[in-house]
Amino acid sequence: MYLKRLTAINFKSINQLDIEFDNKINCFVGNNGQGKTNMLDAIYFLSMCKSSLSSTDLQVIRHGQDFFVLQGFYSRQGVDESIYCGLKQGEGKIFKRNGKAYERLADHIGFLPVVMVSPADNELVEGSGEERRKYMNGVISQIDHIYLDEVLRYNRLLAQRNSLLKTYSRTAFSYDLIEAIDIQLAEYASVIHSKRKAFVEQLIEILQEYYNKVSGGQEKVSLSYKSHLNDTPAETLFRENIEKDRVLQYTSVGIHRDDLTLLIDGYPIRNEGSQGQQKTYLIALKLAQFDFISKVAGIKPLLLLDDIFDKLDTGRVHRLIDMVANDGFGQIFITDTNKNRLEEVLAKVTSGYRFFRVDNSEFELVESR
Structure with a gap:
């Protein structure tokens, strides 16, 4: 193309x-x-x-x-x-x-x-988890339309749940309505988590290769996918945290809190990497993304x-x-x-x-x- x-x-x-x-x-x-x-x-x-x-x-x-x-x-x-x-x-x-x-x-x-490498990529290192979730969504949605729909539906349900948590008083709180939302929310969360996990695992396999090509192979780099769903099913998470969420008035667990840790020699590159190492890592990450999309999308x-x-x-x-x-x-x-x-x-x-x-x-x- x-x-x-x-x-x-x-x-x-x-x-x-x-x-x-x-x-x-x-x-x-x-x-x-x-x-x-x-x-x-x-x-x-x-x-x-x-x-x-x-x-x-x-x-x-x-x-x-x-x-x-x-x-x-x-x-x-x-x-x-x-x-x-x-x-x-x-x-x-x-x-x-x-x-x-x-x-x-x-x-x-x-x-x-499309894959774009630019100075704005530094937000993947310095920015919040939202930036890294956007990155995962942007890559996976280019090779999986169903994924994009699932993220949009999850976000709509999440907004409804958060609205209910803010609206209901302690006496008027409807567990049945929250539970009905949580069943749907958990279904989308599980699928999104599975696809993000598979994506990160495939990216890790080729990230080191591209980093070596640019850096000369001096450091070991990797990614760590952080998610509440790594250890606990989504439906259990929502159920176990409902009282906490009532107090906070927002949903404290779920794939909307997912994050990536960018690692160099086993440590977060945000803290341990020089500017040159961070730039090299980000270039390698985007080139690995290019490789991933090429293979999956053909x-x-x-x-x-x-x-x-x-x-x-x-x-x-x-x-x-x-x-x-x-x-x-x-x-x-x-x-x-x-x-x-x-x-x-x-x-x-x-x-x-x-x-x-x-x-x-x-x-x-x-x-x-």
Whole structure:
């Protein structure tokens, strides 16, 4: 699968864009704040139906405008596909595939798998458990539509349960109603937990391999999946904690409290890892994610590498360049502020490439092969 052409109007800093890509490697060089990341985010948006950075859709509309439009033209398993997204203030977001609107955006997730590596990934190390749950949900939902539905249904039931816990007084509390919700909640929780556990186990198998390729094999890395359901069935958890939840007025146990611990040499990388080690870990994690999606979905995701060389020593930069320049990946988009590093990538490429200069959200093709 590859993206042949992207058009954009009023997307973040981009006024108007119409750009054609090489089906292998595309490099973009420019100073910070010139629009490189916004272009990658437009590609991400067409795959995931949302921005990788902005919390709301309205935030991606260019300042002073009231709408944005994106359109991508793809080749997917030998078939041409056109994906359109449009949003106007005060109206709903529209996604279309080959001119036909999706009834549910969830049906599009995974059709054009994508993996993005960016400085924002540091939130997986420094951020709350919510960031790491979002990461698991984002990956698994690209290869399992049922999973996404299960998460949405679980969250709706959880909101109902929390509302009841806040509403009922001690004398009016309805155990029967809570129990009815808990039966459904436990069913979804068990399935979600099982799929998250299987995903983490598969990721661990390939995480070390990619970390070694970038780092030179100096440290041992892993993941630990933390969940209340690791030791106790969901229905038992909800039943045993009902009195505690009544006092707290929210649901204190369940898969909405799941977390991941990122480990280096057996310790949390948040506490023990240097900036370079953390950056290397995150790159390895995303490349392992790429491998996971490729094997399960049978299609290579688009790989978006945004400013990935910062905070890496020279050796790691060279090993990473050697890796992404080979034919093990599909279509790759790379941004950097350092022209020399991108030229080094291109010098190692045996397939086609395109090299763009970016200035004030204008994209100029400098070289292609």
